[in-house]
Amino acid sequence: MSATPCHAILFYDTGNSTHNTAAPTGIFQDSGWQYEGLYGAYLGTMIAPQYFITAQHFGTQGSTFTQSGIFNGGSDVTYNIDLIANSGTGYWDIAGTDLRIFKINESFSTYAPLYTGTSEVGLTLVTNGRGGSRGAEVLVSSVLHGWEHSAPDGTARWGSNTVSSIYSSALGDLITANFSASGTAEEATLSGGDSGGGVFVNDGGIWKLAGINYSIDGRFDTNNTVSDGSDFDAALFDRGGLYQGSDSFGWTFVPNLPLDNPSSFYASRISTNAVAIMNIAVVPEPRSALLVLLAAVSSVMQRRRVTPQA
DSSP states (O other): OOEEEOOOOEESSOOOTTTTOSOOOGGGTTSSGGGEEEETTEEEEEEETTEEEEESTTOOOOSEEEEOHHHHSSOOEEEEBOTTTTTTTSSEEOTTSSEEEEEBSSOOSOOOOBOOOSOOTTOEEEEEEEEOOEEEEEEETTEEEEEEEOOOOOEEEEEEEEEEEEEEETTEEEEEEEOOTTOOTTBEEOOTTOTTOEEEEEETTEEEEEEEEEEEEOOEESSOOTTSSOOBOEEESOOTTSEEEETTTEEEEOOOOSSOOOOEEEEEESGGGHHHHHHHSOOOOTTHHHHHHHHHHHHHHHHHHHSOOO
């Protein structure tokens, strides 16, 4: 795989920079947007009362995490990261992956459920990120094949796709999704600024966190000449007729066939790391407090039954 870390949601149907910058509605309502927050120039996802998860590869991004009003429908709420957590490290990295978990000093009012199944392939996904919209058109023999990435603009957006496969990499299992011309209603892929954003799938009517944005296919070029400065990153619904790779590791020509050969994006898979994640990000049993209360009430009622009545 030739891939590069992704730095924004880029759509097949529109280049409008304001598209999907508010909470999704309809079939995508409550599909994970409400669990996102701003971590520096990137996103993180709340996964427990005091924990959020994001990507490792862009490094640390300051000492706060903000659940912006665009996500919660109200006002911005800023939380302070526990900088001495994990014996002073300030975070936990899931070994062999690009996943990183932070703890805050306060508590979130809501957080995402984790997808722990193994049936992601074929499911519709919703991904979230920050960055730029479409850049220049990528043409092969005057035929449109996609769009170059533009500079990140820091705007949070969401888009959809379909999980196409699970890819086994040096950084663990990755969820993959192809950028297709005949894809979902809000068909999208990643570009510069999307790393760390949450990927959600619908599991029995509940949208659950299934991945964290990691990378994209690339880079691309119209030739295999080294160091001529013509290579670029792009969202391609057809890679045919272009070279993929890098000056450092070489270029591979992708034949221009009748059928489209789309580029893909990749997200670190949650399910294969769920146990490690939950060992760090402790989620209280939702009904524990209620059960304790009921037990106390039951005890009182039992004592009352054996008390002689006047």
